[in-house]
Amino acid sequence: MTKFFSVLICFLTLIGANAQTESQRAFRDALPDSRTNMSVALEDGQGNKSMLPIVILKGAEPGPTFTWLAGVHGSEYAPIIATQQLLDEIDPGQLKGTLVILPLLNDGAFYGREAYINPVDGVNLNNAFPGDANGSITQRIAHSVTENIIPVSDFFLDIHCGDAPEDLLPFVCYYVDENRPQQTGLAKRLSDGSGFEYSVACPFNIDYEEPAKYAFKQAAQDGKTALSIESGRLGLVEKEAVDLVKTGVYNMLDLMGMYAEGSGPHPELKLLADQIYIDSTVQGIFYSDLKAGDRVLEGQEVGYTTDAFGRRLETYHAPKAGTVLYMLATPPINVEDTVMCISTKTLKN
Incomplete structure (x- = not known):
């Protein structure tokens, strides 16, 4: 059994016997060129619950593990819809490696129609990483991602957009960590080649022991090649924003030799900092x-x-x-x- 499946099975043993049995069976029986859907139930000490959907696409050939997540904020609709379309389009038979996809991370905020906080506990998931195994439901979501999803990832993509009150220029961003030039260089390559017009370099301005707050900053802090896409605005589902998210994902997968559907970099790429x-x-x-x-x-x-x-x-x-x-x-x-x-x-x- 691969390290990927072993770690995720250990993850599922922590969160309930029913989910454990079903999910362990799904991992154990997973074969190349396959798709596995699972729903992981989380619950905090106050009885608040969340359902974490995870999709695993295992390619026909071996390769790296690429993780992406959408729906950190409840009104980030363009990334959520783009992810739904990608799940329908990507053929595991043409994939090299493994995709781990969390298509709707914050169900409480999504169904509660909240832009920033999870109304169940009043916590902003985008400020909650690395999370807390004994904390509120949002903190437990962050902890699950930090402890069980990030460690098995070679590449980690956190897809966002302008929330309901925000206008936003579409861009891809990455952290510049001088202590990790290899990860920084690869993240820059993926950002620049994403097909977005704007690639944004962000300073990695915290110590490795400080709370990262953001999911992809947590991944970067943990030594992964991590990026974030920003595409969409004002809580709208605009086709242009949805298509741009998909372009970014396809181009990144193509650059890593995982899936040959890329369209290449933007012809007028602009690098901002x-x-x-x-x-x-x-x-x-x-x-x-x-x-x-x-x-x-x-x-x-x-x-x-x-x-x-x-x-x-x-x-x-x-x-x-x-x-x-x-x-x-x-x-x-x-x-x-x-x-x-x-x-x-x-x-x-």
Whole structure:
């Protein structure tokens, strides 16, 4: 039995006898050129439950293990729908290696129609990694991914989009970890070759012992080649965003020699870095004439907030010139909300 199946079977022994028996049988009987669907039941100490769907596509030939997940946030619909289409399209008989796919990670937020938090426990899964085996249900989801999915992965892709209030420029990003040049270099290659117009380098700015918060940052912290796709906006299911997610996945698999359906890199690839964030210090009604992808100048007014009487409370200016990666695009704004993320540096290819 491969290390991959052994580790995942150990994972399933922790989460209930019924799931254990069914899932262990599925792993034991898995053959090359096969698909395995399973639902893993999780429950916290307060009786809150979550169902974690996992799909395993085992290729006809051996190769690396590529993991991707969608639905960390409840309203990230474009990645969720793109993943559903990919599950229908990818033929294990043409695959080299193994795909581990978590198509809907945060069922509580998805079915509860919450953009950021899981309404079951009020926790943001995108801030919960590495998770807690004894914590609330969202923390247990994060812990399961950290302890049982990331370790068996050679490549880890975390697919996101602009949540319900956010406009977003589609991009692929990766962490620049100077202590791990091999993983960083491969992540850059996959990002640059993804077919996206924008590839974004992010600094790995935490110690290895600090909580990573984000799923793909946890994977990078754990020494994996990790990336994140961002495609989609405002809680919409737009065909262009869905298709771009699929293009990114197919191109990455092609670059790794796992699946020959890639279309190649974007002909006008742009490499961005040095992100800065503008945050709100007030609650009110937000206004801006900008959209994701716009260029801004240093000192330029990029938006403002008023109270319910229309009185201006706060005005926002760009600290540096750059490209708007994503921004708040709906009127409600709260203290500590991110108004805008600006990439201030363009790198040479």
